[in-house]
Amino acid sequence: MRGSFQTRTIKWSMHYGVLLVYVAVALFPLYWLVKVSITPDDILYKQGTDLLPSKLSFEHYATVIGKSDFLLFFRNSIIVSGITAIASTILAMASGYAFSRFAFKGKFWIVGLMLVTQMFPLVIVITPIFSIFGTLGLTNSLTGLIIIYTAFNIPFATFLMQSFFDGIPKDLEEAAMIDGATRFKAFVQIIAPLTLPGIVATAGFCFTGAWGEILFALLLNSSASASTFPVGLLLYSTRATIEYGPMMAAGVLALIPVCIFFFLIQRYLVQGLTAGAVKG
Amino acid sequence: MASIAINGVRKDYGAVPVLKGVDLAIDSGEFVVLVGPSGCGKSTLLRIIAGLEDLSAGEIRIGDMRVNELAPRDRDIAMVFQSYALYPHMSVRDNMSYSLKLKRTPAERIAEAVKRAGDKLGLEALQDRKPRALSGGQRQRVAMGRAIVRNPKAFLFDEPLSNLDARLREQMRFEIRKLHRDIGATSVYVTHDQIEAMTMSDRIVAMNGGIIQQVGAPLELYDNPANIFVAGFIGSPAMNFIKARAVREDNRIALYVGATKLLGMPAPDRLPDNGEVIAGVRPERIGLLPSSEAGVAATVELVEPTGVATVVHADIAGQQLKLFTTERLQLDVHQPVSLTIRPADVCLFDPISGERLRVPR
Numbered sequence: 001m002r003g004s005f006q007t008r009t010i011k012w013s014m015h016y017g018v019l020l021v022y023v024a025v026a027l028f029p030l031y032w033l034v035k036v037s038i039t040p041d042d043i044l045y046k047q048g049t050d051l052l053p054s055k056l057s058f059e060h061y062a063t064v065i066g067k068s069d070f071l072l073f074f075r076n077s078i079i080v081s082g083i084t085a086i087a088s089t090i091l092a093m094a095s096g097y098a099f100s101r102f103a104f105k106g107k108f109w110i111v112g113l114m115l116v117t118q119m120f121p122l123v124i125v126i127t128p129i130f131s132i133f134g135t136l137g138l139t140n141s142l143t144g145l146i147i148i149y150t151a152f153n154i155p156f157a158t159f160l161m162q163s164f165f166d167g168i169p170k171d172l173e174e175a176a177m178i179d180g181a182t183r184f185k186a187f188v189q190i191i192a193p194l195t196l197p198g199i200v201a202t203a204g205f206c207f208t209g210a211w212g213e214i215l216f217a218l219l220l221n222s223s224a225s226a227s228t229f230p231v232g233l234l235l236y237s238t239r240a241t242i243e244y245g246p247m248m249a250a251g252v253l254a255l256i257p258v259c260i261f262f263f264l265i266q267r268y269l270v271q272g273l274t275a276g277a278v279k280g
Numbered sequence: 281m282a283s284i285a286i287n288g289v290r291k292d293y294g295a296v297p298v299l300k301g302v303d304l305a306i307d308s309g310e311f312v313v314l315v316g317p318s319g320c321g322k323s324t325l326l327r328i329i330a331g332l333e334d335l336s337a338g339e340i341r342i343g344d345m346r347v348n349e350l351a352p353r354d355r356d357i358a359m360v361f362q363s364y365a366l367y368p369h370m371s372v373r374d375n376m377s378y379s380l381k382l383k384r385t386p387a388e389r390i391a392e393a394v395k396r397a398g399d400k401l402g403l404e405a406l407q408d409r410k411p412r413a414l415s416g417g418q419r420q421r422v423a424m425g426r427a428i429v430r431n432p433k434a435f436l437f438d439e440p441l442s443n444l445d446a447r448l449r450e451q452m453r454f455e456i457r458k459l460h461r462d463i464g465a466t467s468v469y470v471t472h473d474q475i476e477a478m479t480m481s482d483r484i485v486a487m488n489g490g491i492i493q494q495v496g497a498p499l500e501l502y503d504n505p506a507n508i509f510v511a512g513f514i515g516s517p518a519m520n521f522i523k524a525r526a527v528r529e530d531n532r533i534a535l536y537v538g539a540t541k542l543l544g545m546p547a548p549d550r551l552p553d554n555g556e557v558i559a560g561v562r563p564e565r566i567g568l569l570p571s572s573e574a575g576v577a578a579t580v581e582l583v584e585p586t587g588v589a590t591v592v593h594a595d596i597a598g599q600q601l602k603l604f605t606t607e608r609l610q611l612d613v614h615q616p617v618s619l620t621i622r623p624a625d626v627c628l629f630d631p632i633s634g635e636r637l638r639v640p641r
């Protein structure tokens with residue numbers, strides 16, 4: 001029963017009406033970010049609540065890029081997030097594969113332990129980490145951040161990768177192994193290409209997590225040379241003023257790599273690469 | 281091409297024994313079918329031969345070599361999976377050449393081998409397709425092609441036809457046999473379909489509960505089953521099992537069903553003390569006369585014409601029998617008929633152990 005033309009139209013409008021409201025609400029902060037970033041300082045406060053500024057200018061972008069350490073922060077963030085994403089994903093692929101394919105002693109307890117690490121807030125471990133890293137000389141260093149981010153990403157990334165490997169029939173690598181491949185070769189040539197969407201999703205998850213992280217970045221790295229851009233954003237808010245314009249401009253710039261990243265990977269995220277593997 | 285020897289193979293999953301001591305020698309070039317009900321350990325045995333599963337005890341030899349410790353890739357065997365397990369991101373050509381590439385075969389030799397296998401299987405036009413763009417039957421052929429390009433020591437098949445429809449299955453049955461005749465490679469073929477087992481094999485290995493029940497040529501298992509499991513598993517419609525009482529008369533016995541005397545026959549070499557036996561008769565070996573003439577009195581319960589033959593369900597003293605006749609008889613339900621069974625067509629079984637009670641010749 002599809003109903004009459006009228007009821008269908010009403011249903012259709014309601015579907016899209018609801019979706020529209022949702023999208024508008026979700027995107028509004030983003031819109032505001034962009035709007036403020038291109039509003040010149042002189043009218044920023046006068047027309048603060050207008051939906052559209054009467055004048056546009058890119059002066060804040062010039063300030064951010066030309067007169068601040070933003071490019072340095074940006075570079076730091078790229079290094080930290082990029083290496084974190086790569087390292088976490090590779091490690092999670094290895095451990096996720098092991099969890100998915102092998103039965104071994106202590107598996108239950110390792111999985112349990114990894115779940116436990118996900119249960120309490122990270123704030124709890126900041127002090128011990130700070131003192132340990134201080135002794136090891138890992139404060140004020142990008143390496144320190146990479147280690148922490150990678151360590152905290154691995155449990156979840158592992159479960160994520162495991163679920164992707166679980167979706168690949170075991171027959172495939174067994175067939176490859178009978179065809180003459182080592183397990184590692186079967187993994188690289190057969191399993192990895194098929195889990196590419198999952199690998200990319202996991203990398204994306206780790207990348208964005210590290211990209212936006214501020215707590216450890218702020219506490220461990222106090223020198224500007226090792227700051228990531230979320231810490232840099234805070235510099236625009238001093239005790240006396242908040243420089244909204246440059247702050248928002250920096251925010252918009254910070255979104256760009258993430259947007260590019262997701263633009264590049266989106267086709268992998270939606271693709272079902274395993275179609276046709278078995279039966280059908 | 282090589283022989284395969286399976287010596288005392290046992291496999292336990294934790295405390296659960298799945299294979300309980302399997303011994304089997306497969307000759308070079310032989311086509312052996314492992315058949316048995318679901319869960320009897322056929323796939324496990326095949327995977328142990330392939331090296332995909334460790335064994336708990338025993339030994340596997342391929343050719344002259346003990347392969348227990350060898351990885352699957354070093355055993356030089358090919359396997360066709362029930363799921364086909366085609367590499368979904370590779371074209372048909374790449375699927376078939378994968379194993380040769382791993383062996384660093386020169387490109388021309390690969391192209392030649394793939395072409396030869398493709399021609400044999402009718403895959404010429406599909407070489408550049410991905411598996412998802414193939415029908416089930418075509419995927420099955422690609423899986424076969426992937427196995428034959430390699431020229432391995434042996435082929436292993438794990439229910440390769442069970443995902444195909446009946447017509448295609450029949451055709452592939454024929455083609456696999458033909459391929460075997462052309463290539464002559466040692467093959468171990470797992471199925472739970474006794475028709476596949478009967479029609480394809482040089483020898484059938486009937487398994488149940490992790491134990492080999494009988495090994496032999498198809499008709500040997502059919503005519504001369506070692507126990508009640510094999511008798512009931514091989515053949516469709518299945519063998520009739522009649523609970524009977526054997527009364528000894530010198531070196532002969534008379535079989536009674538209730539008060540009805542079924543037949544007299546030479547006594548087997550042993551009989552249970554109480555005389556209770558199970559008499560097995562193939563449906564097509566029971567003769568039917570449409571009146572109560574000579575023979576055993578029975579009544580018709582149900583008539584199922586299949587076209588080729590008619591399956592008649594009859595009742596002898598409260599026990600159901602199926603019989604099979606190619607004559608077009610006019611039969612009514614509840615009609616009294618008489619059945620004739622030749623003593624030579626009766627297999628006697630011990631009702632407790634299920635073992636065959638052999639009649640000396």
Ligand SMILES: Nc1ncnc2c1ncn2[C@@H]1O[C@H](COP(=O)(O)OP(=O)(O)OP(=O)(O)O)[C@@H](O)[C@H]1O
Pocket residue numbers: 293298316317318319320321322323324325472
């Ligand atoms: N990894 C495993 N862990 C525990 N038990 C297993 C495992 N694999 C198989 N089994 C058990 O071993 C027995 C034999 O399995 P197997 O797959 O060999 O059966 P099969 O004869 O091939 O049956 P089918 O016709 O259904 O394929 C089954 O009872 C199964 O439950």
Ligand SMILES: [Mg+2]
Pocket residue numbers: 322323324438
């Ligand atoms: Mg099986």
